[in-house]
Amino acid sequence: MRADTESKQRMASKPGLHVVMFPFFAFGHISPFVQLSNKLSSHGVRVSFFSAAGNVDRILSMLDATNLTTQIVPLSIPAVDGLPQGLESTADMPQSTSALLLVALDLMKPQIDTLLLELNPDFVFFDFAQQWLPAMAAEQGIKTIFYSVFTAISTAFLTVPSRVVDWKKGVTVEELKAPPSGFPKTAITGVRTFEAQDFMFLFNNFHTGTTGFHRVIRALQSCTAILVKACTEMEAPYIDYVKSQFDKPILLAGPVVPEPRPGELEERWAKWLDQFPSRSVIYCSFGSETFLTDDQIKELTLGLELTGLPFFLVLNFPADSSKALKMALPEGFLERVNGKGIAHTGWVQQQQILAHSSVGCYLCHAGFSSVIEALVNDCQLVMLPQKGDQYMNSKLVSLDLKAGVEINRRDEDGHFGRHDVYKAVQSVMVDVDSEPGKLMTANQKKWKEFLLNNNIQNQFTADLVREMKAMASENI
Template sequence: METQVSRFSILMFPWLAHGHIFPFLELAKAILHRKNLHIYLCSTSINFDSINKHALHGSIELVEIHLEPSQDLPPDHLTTKNLPPSLMPSLLKAFQTSYTSFSDIISTLKPDLVLYDYFQPWSAKIAASQGIPAVHFSIYGATAYSLVHHKQTFGEAEVPFPGIKFEGHKLQEICDVLASLCSIIHDLDDQDFLFGNIKQSCDLVLMKTSRGVEGKYIDYLSTLSGKKIVPVGPLITHTTQNNQEQSYIIEWLSKKSQHSTVFISFGSEYFLSKSEIEEIAKGLELCNANFIWIIRFPLGATVSLDEVLPEGFLERAGERGLVVTGWAPQADILGHQNLGCFVSHCGWSSCMESMYFGVAVVAMPMKIDQPMNARMLVEAGSCVEVSRSEDGVFKGEDIGEAIRKVVEEEGGEELRRRARGLSERLKREEGQVMDEAAEQLWQLCLKKQTTRC
């Protein structure tokens, strides 16, 4: 049992992406509501301003990790936010040079537990060498993990989930991409490109998910990996600041009718090409839905909306559409009653937010885990996936047809009903799963007092 004098410290070490940092931050806040802890959050200093905007708890302390200098990456590029895609491998490679800095941090802080992310399984080895237990926290879902683990373990054997249909070569393509990324990771065996993290994890693995939406995939991953998979819920980041610059978006949405508006966003790390933007614009012109469309450009890009949007698109859209560059309050938008669907790349955080707020999804998955996440939502009945043409691209006609199915046709109400069901499951379990996760971590800290992991 927790005592009055017991206070442990946990060092959290996420990858340098906001989509990874903020789930760690939300996990930290949730644990601190339940246990007497001090939490260190480790990242590059360029990320500190963004983290501080999310109302840091007094028991969360930021710790700077140092990467060796790189000619390819100026200091303002030591984050994935707005990073040009061509520099992503360079950042991942540079991140591996933080090995020594992280070892020094461990030696100085002497935490009772380390929580580490996907791209640094070596951090678990460093912790273990100093007698500190380390637990992998996955910000990805159990569906993607279990499908790729199945592929790596059983090759061409059929996946035991008939609701998730993937041609063998498609799943192999995803595995190949992951293997290519992980070939950069320091001290990682070629055969452990995905599961080195799970193998290094002490006793259990935390996962940003819920049994109510991924129960069978959690169980299958646990069987394949031999580890206890502990879900921590959706970890939604709610807007805490009154951002006047973006308040007009919600004001605009509030003037529309219920379920009439489409929200289009592809996350903070995927930048649409000009041709992709043109096809989405065509799709929006082929349907009658209102829309909020977030378009982002890489850091340093000098491209304007007029250069990438079809000529006259904004004028033709008029009051029906709002195109935004930069940040937008995604959680507030998804939680608004006037939203009809979410056109998404199906990054896992976006999937969890769509389920949490009960929003139907039009899926346009782009890379890595996103196709598997999209299929999980289709299986759950809350999603329509846009079909690809023979040359593998999304066409405006198909995008428009998918939006009409969800927003304008009668079947859309059934999709929204199923989406609301997923929301109820997530919210019903939210507190319970976090209670269990916090207790599991607390017990690991207690265990450290008497033995090494």
């Protein structure tokens, strides 16, 4: 599908940088690309945002009202055996099916080639799945920037050339438990068995004859520059290590703090929260695409009950959410916590809830946007990572930054019990006057001030735009 001609001409008539944003079709990837688009737009950069047609409305809702320089270019998803028609993001399908979106992406090369020829941007910001894009763009004289939507520690630990010694052999779970060669000496000295087992998905063959790891490495090695959603204030050792692994410019987007969502908190939730003392409520959510097992839900909910604190629990499921929620909760749970606990499924105004004065703790999966939301809203952080980069984010926050705690889990399979949940919440909500509690509170205050300093955050974007302008004028 070609970009709208009138829109294209309107965009082309404006001076300044023009970039294409092309994330993978998962909202965990799309959202950071949209947030970056909003930041770049505020500095006059024109953006053409590529995504599947079925994602357009949701992307539009995520654009800032002041973002007047971003156009969305809908893409047609080719037919792929096993990939249901009309499902165009990983949010709409089970994990076993979502890998087929990689097959669809590879079939979209002619479509993307035509669009880039029409739009002729200065840069294409692309994702891990499009390792073929740098060569295509280079033929048209377009520079490419690999935008890593993950923290620098995740890239440094998992997706650097030093991670695999023998490419034909691959890697084992035991090897993945240890850092790669040359990894910086920090508080992170390795990962647990169940975390390494999860990381093995990078080395699966995703129906395309290549692994996710090979896609990422090829993309990182062939692009013009690498952009990391990170800053030296939080991740200097890991940024330096990534620089040492790839012989090309490493740009920094900063933490990309999201703008507050407009609108007041829904009355029913505001009224319920208003009845509790300041900083006493636990808000617990794992995002729209992270699903807990029935056993995890049981231990989590019983752990929340053990704390004796009021809580607002949001659980999502891949199937019929309302029915799944009722089936997953322990027998008699809702009756026992009536008036003091809420169990909800589906979308809620998360930013407004976290900003409410009665909310004092955020128990989450350690997605880095969630971490930032906790810090800027004075919420204690209790982390229960479930997959991928969440494990590394949790280690960064709890071990390096000392700004949150992770729920204790069993090494071999990641099992946690209700008492593990209770102890973690207790440590941040009750034991705040202990020495570790005081240190954590001080660190949280420091990072809140840093993240809410508009001058600092705007400077990240200003520096990025300045570096892009310099790169655009170079013959590289």
